[in-house]
Amino acid sequence: MKPTYEVVGKIERFDERDTVFAREALIAGSEEERLYHEQNPHLREIDERIRKFIDEKLATDRASWGRAYYQVGFRTLAYLALPDCVDGEPAPDAIKIDPKRASLLVKGLASHLGADVVGITRLKQEWVYSHRGTRPFFADQPPNPPLFEGMPDHYTGRLWGDPIHLEHQYAIALAFTQDLRFMKAGPGVASDLEVGKVYARSALVACQLASFIRALGFAARAHHVRNYYVLVVPIAVDAGLGELSRAGYLLNKTYGLNLRLSCVTTDLPLKVDEPIDIGVQEFCSKCLKCARNCPAGAIPTGDKTIVRGIRKWRVDAERCLLYWGRVGAACQICQVVCPWSKPPTYFHRAVANIASKFGGLTKFLVKADDLFYGTKYKQVSEPLWMHPDGEGGKSQSDSCFSGSLRASRH
Numbered sequence: 281m282k283p284t285y286e287v288v289g290k291i292e293r294f295d296e297r298d299t300v301f302a303r304e305a306l307i308a309g310s311e312e313e314r315l316y317h318e319q320n321p322h323l324r325e326i327d328e329r330i331r332k333f334i335d336e337k338l339a340t341d342r343a344s345w346g347r348a349y350y351q352v353g354f355r356t357l358a359y360l361a362l363p364d365c366v367d368g369e370p371a372p373d374a375i376k377i378d379p380k381r382a383s384l385l386v387k388g389l390a391s392h393l394g395a396d397v398v399g400i401t402r403l404k405q406e407w408v409y410s411h412r413g414t415r416p417f418f419a420d421q422p423p424n425p426p427l428f429e430g431m432p433d434h435y436t437g438r439l440w441g442d443p444i445h446l447e448h449q450y451a452i453a454l455a456f457t458q459d460l461r462f463m464k465a466g467p468g469v470a471s472d473l474e475v476g477k478v479y480a481r482s483a484l485v486a487c488q489l490a491s492f493i494r495a496l497g498f499a500a501r502a503h504h505v506r507n508y509y510v511l512v513v514p515i516a517v518d519a520g521l522g523e524l525s526r527a528g529y530l531l532n533k534t535y536g537l538n539l540r541l542s543c544v545t546t547d548l549p550l551k552v553d554e555p556i557d558i559g560v561q562e563f564c565s566k567c568l569k570c571a572r573n574c575p576a577g578a579i580p581t582g583d584k585t586i587v588r589g590i591r592k593w594r595v596d597a598e599r600c601l602l603y604w605g606r607v608g609a610a611c612q613i614c615q616v617v618c619p620w621s622k623p624p625t626y627f628h629r630a631v632a633n634i635a636s637k638f639g640g641l642t643k644f645l646v647k648a649d650d651l652f653y654g655t656k657y658k659q660v661s662e663p664l665w666m667h668p669d670g671e672g673g674k675s676q677s678d679s680c681f682s683g684s685l686r687a688s689r690h
């Protein structure tokens with residue numbers, strides 16, 4: 281089966297320097313920043329606006345609840361971005377294993393380690409970034425085991441603007457669910473805590489799985505929020521985890537948009553999964569609930585457009601990030617309001633089955649969702665335990681998000 285995204289031309293590899301997260305991270309006045317905006321003068325103003333928001337957030341290192349909760353996931357996660365954590369040399373004398381057996385093994389281990397959904401596909405070069413754009417960058421740090429085992433020989437894209445080469449044959453897509461009680465309390469410290477926690481888990485599992493495969497004697501690299509060489513959403517679509525949605529996220533039949541993604545690319549021969557069609561393209565064309573609720577107007581209400589050779593709904597990443605800056609936390613409203621983002625109870629699974637089979641019922645199902653859950657997003661209180669005075673509140677916006685809660689969406 282073919283994936284449900286529509287290829288209408290040559291898919292150009294995406295330059296990571298063009299992501300809004302790479303642009304906001306450029307240091308004002310640096311050589312990189314000057315070079316980038318000389319080549320892209322139309323982005324100078326919007327990038328300055330985004331950077332200003334983020335600089336203001338980072339201007340202080342004073343103690344705060346927001347900073348403390350943000351650090352829980354994102355601080356530790358940064359260490360998992362080290363080159364010898366995501367990558368390394370495979371052990372000599374690779375073991376012999378049948379691809380079908382290897383797939384079962386890899387999926388079983390990933391689930392055991394904490395992945396909620398796992399799928400396997402052939403890696404298409406179209407989904408590999410062309411150049412490195414986001415931090416962290418690494419030059420030639422000397423090994424200092426066991427803290428740092430050394431730079432893998434084949435590690436490319438060490439510095440901003442370096443070309444990325446990744447010739448692995450297979451990609452293992454990993455998806456991790458978020459606790460909806462925390463997500464519904466956002467945007468604020470509760471949702472930042474949850475997103476950071478899940479990103480940390482997604483990074484750890486990807487690094488563990490890649491390390492396991494290398495120990496069997498095959499090349500393997502983890503890709504996670506702090507160190508990606510690939511676009512994780514189309515890889516997850518190819519691997520049969522779901523479809524690309526109007527909101528730009530992967531839409532999974534069981535968990536809706538409520539997922540964060542990571543990935544392992546490898547040369548371990550594997551049996552691949554098929555992409556799936558669960559009716560998302562038709563559902564999203566009639567639903568629009570995420571677009572109606574997006575406070576930034578970043579999700580299109582109209583038709584798909586062509587983006588780098590693919591016809592899809594194009595989310596305005598700049599508008600989205602400016603909104604995050606305004607509220608001081610990563611927004612997650614579209615993920616939460618989507619009618620598919622529900623706890624995987626027997627009832628909701630049955631409704632998802634109906635939605636995926638009967639496109640003609642979309643409007644009725646969206647109306648029913650509005651009736652049960654409301655047409656407008658309603659933020660709930662943070663859990664009481666999150667504040668020592670026992671007064672849970674809404675949207676504590678002293679979160680020190682750095683604009684890097686990125687890329688479960690492309």
Ligand code: SF4
Pocket residue numbers: 573574575576577578579595599600601603604611612613614615
């Ligand atoms: S994260 Fe928030 S601002 Fe961004 S697209 Fe979704 S609803 Fe809109």
Ligand code: SF4
Pocket residue numbers: 525526527531537563564565567568569570571617618619620
């Ligand atoms: S809210 Fe509706 S339109 Fe948006 S991603 Fe979910 S199903 Fe698609």
